Amino acid sequence: MLPLALKCVSGVRWLAAAHSLRVVGLSSVIDRSRVAPLAALTFALIVACAPTSSAPPTQAAAPTQASTAAVATPRSGPRTNITVINTAPTGAFGAFWTAIEAGYFADEGLDVEITKIASSSRAIAAMLAGEAQFSPLDGQTVIEADSKGADIRLFLSLTNHLVFSVMASDDVPNPQALKGKKLGITRAGSSTDTAARQALQIFKLQPDTDVALIPLDSAPNILLGMAAHQVDAGVLSPPTISRARNQGFHELINLARDGPEFPSVAFGSTRDYAAAHPDVMLSFARAYSRGVARFKMDRDLSVKAYQKYLEIDDQSILQDTWDEFREQLSMPPVVTPAGLQNAIAAAADSVPEVRGSMPDKYVDGTWVQQLERAGFFKNLP
Numbered sequence: 001m002l003p004l005a006l007k008c009v010s011g012v013r014w015l016a017a018a019h020s021l022r023v024v025g026l027s028s029v030i031d032r033s034r035v036a037p038l039a040a041l042t043f044a045l046i047v048a049c050a051p052t053s054s055a056p057p058t059q060a061a062a063p064t065q066a067s068t069a070a071v072a073t074p075r076s077g078p079r080t081n082i083t084v085i086n087t088a089p090t091g092a093f094g095a096f097w098t099a100i101e102a103g104y105f106a107d108e109g110l111d112v113e114i115t116k117i118a119s120s121s122r123a124i125a126a127m128l129a130g131e132a133q134f135s136p137l138d139g140q141t142v143i144e145a146d147s148k149g150a151d152i153r154l155f156l157s158l159t160n161h162l163v164f165s166v167m168a169s170d171d172v173p174n175p176q177a178l179k180g181k182k183l184g185i186t187r188a189g190s191s192t193d194t195a196a197r198q199a200l201q202i203f204k205l206q207p208d209t210d211v212a213l214i215p216l217d218s219a220p221n222i223l224l225g226m227a228a229h230q231v232d233a234g235v236l237s238p239p240t241i242s243r244a245r246n247q248g249f250h251e252l253i254n255l256a257r258d259g260p261e262f263p264s265v266a267f268g269s270t271r272d273y274a275a276a277h278p279d280v281m282l283s284f285a286r287a288y289s290r291g292v293a294r295f296k297m298d299r300d301l302s303v304k305a306y307q308k309y310l311e312i313d314d315q316s317i318l319q320d321t322w323d324e325f326r327e328q329l330s331m332p333p334v335v336t337p338a339g340l341q342n343a344i345a346a347a348a349d350s351v352p353e354v355r356g357s358m359p360d361k362y363v364d365g366t367w368v369q370q371l372e373r374a375g376f377f378k379n380l381p
Contacts, residue, residue, distance in 0.1 A: 099291025108283035139263030139343030184234035
């Protein structure tokens with residue numbers, strides 16, 4: 001039985017046999033006014049009902065000479081099906097998509113199914129229910145979820161900066177002009193919400209008091225809301241930033257350049273799954289890391305991957321997106337302690353009990369560390 005978070009499944013499925021990839025779309029048939037409480041209820045129920053391990057999970061032991069060889073070589077044996085959640089159409093997934101298109105996950109014996117779930121809370125619920133194994137998450141979301149018992153760990157960084165810009169109309173010529181205005185985000189608790197609050201802190205403006213944060217569900221909807229004057233500005237990421245510029249909106253701040261270090265997007269999994277499947281975790285880390293290296297050096301393949309998965313044909317937008325993320329994707333894909341400390345501070349505003357917690361409570365760096373010790377990253381092209 002699928003969890004509530006995954007019940008709304010459309011009939012659209014796409015299978016690319018060459019790379020063992022299936023994309024499953026989730027239809028948005030739930031009443032928008034009920035999405036947030038429904039997701040919260042689903043998350044709470046699954047955390048409460050999730051089975052616990054009979055023994056506490058342990059981290060993988062330091063590699064011996066034999067295990068070091070295994071780090072450097074794709075594993076053999078039976079193929080493994082994994083489900084990876086896609087929470088939003090963003091260029092941050094460029095290296096992941098490039099790794100799929102280059103066959104790196106297939107090399108590792110991993111058959112990847114991508115499931116679209118447009119909510120981090122529902123994505124976490126799906127992983128806790130065992131319906132998915134991996135999801136991109138931001139650090140603040142993981143900290144808040146773990147405070148409720150989720151036991152999620154980040155293990156691969158996509159980017160350690162908030163790759164978002166606040167885009168505005170001519171009615172908002174500078175940051176201070178945002179006071180008394182409306183700022184579009186996707187939803188409360190999302191990465192755009194985090195980015196909005198970080199930007200307002202830099203502007204010395206208070207969210208909800210000085211500036212109203214308006215949830216519009218998706219980045220395309222934020223841009224539509226800006227064009228229709230429903231909001232005065234919006235928090236956007238590539239490729240939507242390029243579309244906003246093409247429509248005459250201007251940038252108030254580029255958080256990737258001018259904002260704090262922050263674990264904006266990182267792959268996460270449950271601690272139980274990681275402990276039970278160390279070979280899959282290592283294979284995923286190796287395939288993704290190869291994808292980052294290929295993404296940064298092979299523009300043509302990366303842009304084609306963007307075109308396929310973002311479903312955009314405008315080459316100028318695709319090139320702009322690649323240019324931005326070529327600089328921002330982390331390599332090696334380490335979730336930095338400094339960035340996570342900033343996420344803890346941000347989460348503490350709404351969850352005071354996490355104040356003072358250590359970054360390593362939310363990160364499992366085992367797999368990247370094993371690859372580093374084996375010299376894997378030094379040998380990448």
